[in-house]
Amino acid sequence: MKRLAYLLLSGLTLATMSSCSKDDATPAGPREYQVEYRISSPTAPQSDYLSYDNESGGTTTLSNIPLPATYRFKRTLKQGDHLSLLASLDGGTAASEITAAILLDGREVRKETGRGAGAQAVPVYVIGQ
Template sequence: MKRLAYLLLSYATLATSCSKDNDARPLGPKEYQVEYKVTSTAVESDYVSYTNESGGTTTLGTTALPATYRFKRTMKQGDNLTILASIDGGTAASEITCAILLDGKEVKKETGRGVDAQAVPVYVIGE
């Protein structure tokens, strides 16, 4: 009997937590102001690639840092945003940081360190 009560309680807790999660996630498409920020101890990045306003990929070669990319994009739950930036030939103390902001709020940030440092944050809508 204790086992049955435990299973029922576990199921009720799981069902409740799932419904709360779903309530907090956007159900349909929404327009977001997307912003990517790239900063570094280096003066330039040898490579930057990011998910753009159409959901495709924009790739850039040598780019002066710091750099910021902004656009509006309509997205729904499960769509993702990614940015990759790297420095080539730095030192052991070199750092590069990429941040993803949605509607002015930072949702993901990553820092890479070392000679060939790279940062690759990925954010999934509804995460």
Template sequence: MSYTNESGGTTTLGTTPLPATYRFERTMKQGDNLTILASIGGGTAASEITCAILLDGKEVKKLTGRGVDASAVPVYVIGQ
């Protein structure tokens, strides 16, 4: 799993037990973006992974990936 962190850089994690939640505060301006990449390697046809981005507690983007190599990559741009 990788995500845009509180400093605007990228944090990459190895194998992460699910469900997983990460919270941080970051001051952002119009046009800044937040990206999360979550994937399942070697799953089954029935595997599913969902990623959501919340801004001030409100869900602004959510994606679900399905299948053997399921991935979900939600991207949210401030002001979108």
């Protein structure tokens, strides 16, 4: 019985370890990515405020943006660098909703949805995370 328990535990450990490995290991050195931000709302025609990390590593801030909105650019990033996006609705209702997503090379890496009168979505992604 101990041997069976040991075999089951060993098999479970191996399965867990193999499922934790990254399929798309991020190289430690700099690499160019296609960055895309997507902002949408099923309840509002525009976002009152939008702020995101741009192609130069600075911050772009916009007001009264029609939704849905998409921003794309190429940026060289290395492990540990981050991308962030903040989108908000002002003066909504309890049913208001806004969603913001970060995509790298066409793959969604982070998505957040904010709800309520002052809804905010703030996804942040760290390269290599």
